[in-house]
Amino acid sequence: MAAADLKTLIVDKARSLGFDLARVAPAALADRYRLAFDQFLADGRQGDMDWLARTPERRTSPKGLWPEARSILMLAANYGPATDPMTRLGRRDRATISVYAQNRDYHDILKKRLKELGRYIAQTTGAELKVFVDTAPVMEKPLAQAAGLGWQGKHTNLVSRDYGSWLFLAEIFTTLDLEPDAAESDHCGQCRRCLDICPTAAFPAPYTLDARRCLSYLTIEHKGPIPAEFRAPMGNRIYGCDDCLSVCPWNKFAQSAVEPSFLPRAELTAPRLADLAALDDAAFREIFAGSPIKRIGRDRFVRNVLIAIGNSGNAGLATTAEQLLDDPSPLVRGMAVWALGRLTPMHLATLAPARAVELDEDVRAEWDTALG
Structure with missing residues (x-):
């Protein structure tokens, strides 16, 4: 042939x-x-x-x-x-999950x-x-x-x-010797929308990414506490970030996916933060079976959810955060402290005497920072 x-x-x-x-x-x-x-x-x-x-x-x-x-x-x-992912960022009592992981x-x-x-x-x-x-x-x-x-x-x-x-x-x-197709050239021109929209300034220059500042990296790959400077910019993004993708002008030619496995599950398009924070390990594994989210594990996932709760401005979610102050995971406990410090700092101060001794250094640091 x-x-x-x-x-x-x-x-x-x-x-x-x-x-x-x-x-x-x-x-x-x-x-x-x-x-x-x-x-x-x-x-x-x-x-x-x-x-x-x-x-x-x-x-x-x-x-x-x-x-x-x-x-x-x-x-x-x-x-x-099918819709602009950026629209979900304004619903602060709900979570935003990257399009690819829904x-x-x-x-x-x-x-x-x-x-x-x-x-x-x-x-x-x-x-x-x-x-x-x-x-x-x-x-x-x-x-x-x-x-x-x-x-x-x-x-x-x-x-x-x-x-x-x-x-x-x-x-x-x-090992087949197939004729290569022509390479594509760059069509970005003078546009820099993707660079300017980044909430954490993760692009030190065009075509250059510093993963350490990228919310996709921080919410998925980073294993420890997310650095404090990046928590507020996270907003309600709990798994990945689509901002730089969403604003690209070339999306005017984009087409909605038709593959059923790529269409969003209804329960993951805008899930309630309170529901996600309540997941224990077994429930997390059940809900996210077959999902890319499963690989980060329940503790890192709830860490992200608690940061979104702290950014919600909704004092009604303070009870949800407080319930996680005694979580087995120090990663979760630390972010529960941070979330409470954002939502109800006065209430957090009343809880401090009963929790004066924290065995984990990172959790103790969160208390000290939150209480000033």
Whole structure:
């Protein structure tokens, strides 16, 4: 079979399996990506994400990851929201969850499709291949740009002329020698809406992210107490942040997702903070089974919820926070103190004498700060 016909066959099969875009990149990356990544690590901008610094030669070079790779099939699935995610930020007694996490874990959905597509390619061609959905050190956004799926915007995320900001990415490394598609050029122009909207100023420069200041990193990857300077800017965001994605002008071309697994579950579009704060470990696991939220665990999740409660301005939620002052997790106890200090500082002061001795240093520090 001619190489061009084979590529068309594979792309058509990918589309039939539910991928919205399927294009080919060469198994190589320009040196500028390696240099930018090295600088990112040198500046410590990865925060707690230590895995980013492991085997950088594999992350910055497709052939460093798999020397036999000759082509990379880059795939994308649209998860565009039907409404503007920013509208939920004003409902301070409710939680805002990132669009991508309001239903099933996309890793599971795309991995199943990838395996089926991989079997088809292997059976049709006999080629070797490897499939990835955030399961290996792959610089997928630069590869997606090289394949023409979109370009890395000033917020470092992929932007598509057809789908705006809302694409899940996956890739198949293969020994097939497929004709690469034309790379996409940058179409951000002078726009800086994504940079200016960031509530924590996480972009020290265009195309540069400091993860340590990013609310997606802080609410998902960061394991300890969230630094005090970032708590108020969190607002009611309890898992991720879509601000820089939502304001991109290219979203005028975005399309709402049609895949049922990417549509929001009704109970996760604007859940009540009081209900989420009341979850114990068993209830948390039950509600978020099959969700990407499950991986951060109940304690970090409730930590985030309590910060949102503290930002709510709703003194009626003080009782919810007070009930967590004796939580088994010091992470939760500390954020309960902070939330009460924001909502009812006078009441918190009356509770202090009975709680003068706190065994955990971080919790004691929260008390000392809250009480001045």
